[in-house]
Amino acid sequence: DIISGNHHNLYAPRALKGEPFVHIAQTNNLWKENWLVARDGIRGVKDLKDKRVAMDDFHSHTGLNVWRYLQIHGLEEGRDVELVNGERKGLDRVRKVMSGEYDATFVRAVEQLRARKLGANVIEVSSMPMIEGVTITTTTTYVNRHQDEVRRLLLALVDAIHFFKTRREDTLNIFEKSCRDVVKFQSGEEMDIFYENQERSLERKPYPTAGAIENIFALAVRENPAIRDFNPLALWDLHYVREIDDSGYIDRLYR
Template sequence: MGDTTVRMLCSDISHMALGYVWRESGVTDKHGFDLVTHIANADVPGQPRIEMNERGPKVLAGEYHFMSGLHHETYAYRARGDKRFVYLAQAQNDWDDALVATDEVGQLTDLAGKRVIVSTAAPCVYGNFRSALAHAGVDVEKVDFDVWKEQGTGVARRAVEAVLAGEASAAAVDVPFDRFATQRGLHVLDLPPMPVIHNTTICSNRDWVRENEELTRAYLRSMIEAIHFFKTRPQETREILQTHLAPLIGIEDPADIAHLQEYWSPALSPKPYPHPLAIWNVYQLDTLKDDRSNFIGPMEIWDTSYLRDVDDSGFIDDLYGGARNAAAPAVNALI
């Protein structure tokens, strides 16, 4: 066990595929700390209920040292003069949501006039989904989007079940609920890939980071090792996810967890830098259109210098056996 406790708040259960592996794989012990993870907007045994609007204040108050998420509010805080929020790392730069549908939707343009469930109104999900459909030639104004305000741990399964019950023709869900849906008679429609700041985006209070720079670097090294563990130790990763994630999201079939690990493994970046197109994507989804905050530039809230310190030390290249082996996954340029 480590001699320090680091508390991390995750904005959604979908972040916890990496989060649980990070916490349970032993990588934090190697770097001298224990990792406590809590999930916002979810009723999880052993943790307090944390509402979405409490995330930012709790990080700034020091209740949590790091947060995964908060993709838009940081710009609003900075525009109001509070410059404490900072992004440090980004594990994934491509969108991983899938569209599952009934047989009446044979292609994306068939969605016109149909009800489509979107399990969250977050711009990085709903905004990208609308954008992807528009790029594919769908008249999004003709689609009946049923945007659910509730979230929680089982929302993706409930969305699939609603489609199966005839309450909608399609639903946008995250992995592994694409496989969960196809095993029950639905099919997956291909969506255009999108570069996006998504899932595990590491955010913190800059004042705290400056006071705890070595712990911040240790935390980033553990994140990098958790990603490496996820990629290179698939069976142990699946066992962790089966034990800790599957019961919360409503997955019983180990093959669904195997699908999750196989899908996420190549999507995670060995060097968790943000991609510039992904930053632009998340910025233009929300901040660019808001004249209360769009005078803040897209890069103002990013500081990858601590990650660069870890990278320049050779830590990541040594882990993967060379810089070429630690190259980032390709990001599609469609924005």
């Protein structure tokens, strides 16, 4: 009935078939795979021209993000850069970069720590607006029949974000007890950088940004050009978040 994903792949069903999918809240509006691991001599994104860049799958969200990021920076697939489907795990791609099989790949915060320990050339690059993380997704049919439940869910989401952002030690204790094996932290340093990276990107008020919607829709259009003229805002209904925001509840949490 309610899930926390499907970032780019519901625009086509909505646009082409009228299926009643809807996003009702968004916790993160930044791309977080913004560490470039590259061969020696590459110092930034502009140096990727005429190079081979690997990701896990350029039809997945993570791979499409890199396609969009390079496009924004003037590098078009096929013309300026070769995009190669590589290994699923970031560190496996890092090793292939270091061996010379690929020129570059992109990884997240924890993986870049591990890459540095291997001796890789790691460069932190600018991020970009992007719909990532928890996107509360459902259907208009469900929302219309369960309005009270939806309101309570979004209040709980707002409270959870506040807890995460303001109670670091308690959050890290939860990581230690419940999540360490899932995300496979290898050290306290990895746990710390994971927390810091997540905390910075969490929206106190779970609205999407215009830039994030623009970029996620670009991914959807790349996968299905027939939806180019669809208005991506038709997939979003933020009035429940606005109700909570207008009540002053979120602002009071952070006073």
